[in-house]
Amino acid sequence: MTKLPVEFYQHHDVIELSKLLLGKHLFTKFNEQVTAGMIVETEAYRAPEDKASHAFGLKRTKRNQVMYLSGGHAYIYLCYGMYTLFNVITNTEGIPHGVLIRAIQPTIGLEIMQKRRNKIKIDRSLTGGPGALTQALGINVKDSGILLTGSKIWIEDRNTNVKEEDIIASPRVGIDYAEEYIHMPWRFRIKNSPWTSPAK
DNA sequence: AAGAGGATGCCCT
DNA sequence: GGGCATCCTCTTC
Numbered sequence A: 001m002t003k004l005p006v007e008f009y010q011h012h013d014v015i016e017l018s019k020l021l022l023g024k025h026l027f028t029k030f031n032e033q034v035t036a037g038m039i040v041e042t043e044a045y046r047a048p049e050d051k052a053s054h055a056f057g058l059k060r061t062k063r064n065q066v067m068y069l070s071g072g073h074a075y076i077y078l079c080y081g082m083y084t085l086f087n088v089i090t091n092t093e094g095i096p097h098g099v100l101i102r103a104i105q106p107t108i109g110l111e112i113m114q115k116r117r118n119k120i121k122i123d124r125s126l127t128g129g130p131g132a133l134t135q136a137l138g139i140n141v142k143d144s145g146i147l148l149t150g151s152k153i154w155i156e157d158r159n160t161n162v163k164e165e166d167i168i169a170s171p172r173v174g175i176d177y178a179e180e181y182i183h184m185p186w187r188f189r190i191k192n193s194p195w196t197s198p199a200k
Numbered sequence B: 001a002a003g004a005g006g007a008t009g010c011c012c013t
Numbered sequence C: 001g002g003g004c005a006t007c008c009t010c011t012t013c
Helices: A014-020 A064-068 A110-117 A130-137 A176-181
Strands: A025-030 A033-046 A074-079 A083-090 A097-108 A153-157 A167-170 A187-190
Touching: A014 A033, A014 A083, A014 A097, A025 A097, A025 A130, A033 A110, A033 A130, A064 A074, A064 A083, A074 A130, A083 A130, A097 A110, A097 A130, A097 A187, A110 A130
Parallel strands: none
Antiparallel strands: A025 A033, A025 A153, A033 A097, A033 A187, A074 A083, A083 A097, A167 A187
């Protein structure tokens, strides 16, 4: 029931934090509607050297400027013209590290999520996938840059213990342009979870 | 079960 | 103007 403080996002490397975020609970509250789910899949983006990161080489653009804020801020952007992707900024100010949340296991407000997603079934298709979960949680690009200790989007530790041997690491997807960083095993998921995005 | 292709808009990775 | 940190539908096996 503890809302994670900004310190949580600032005292570990982004690779470690991508694993630590597994089992934590992502909450949103918009228009008095609360929805939440347990994080089951993440990806680390580790600029400046990571060629898959929007902040590769410490490049600054209008879109990615919030990546340079301190750990505990949200970086939200539009992908492929129609999908909103949600990232947690980590590390200290000036080092643009981020964790992409790729899948959650829905826990609170399932009916609200079904309505937002226009889905009948409650299965992996409801919140499995980075664009799907933001739609289910009602996350909008307009909230890029907000703090995750506020009242709209936050993450809680509910004492779910995810052991190292229950974490599967694999290469990230959709980053064919990232050259030698294509094969970095920086995608993490909870083993045997039926809520992660489809295998491969 | 698996693959192909289309949708769609912002940012230039 | 090209290319996305994607998802859904339709087709075919």
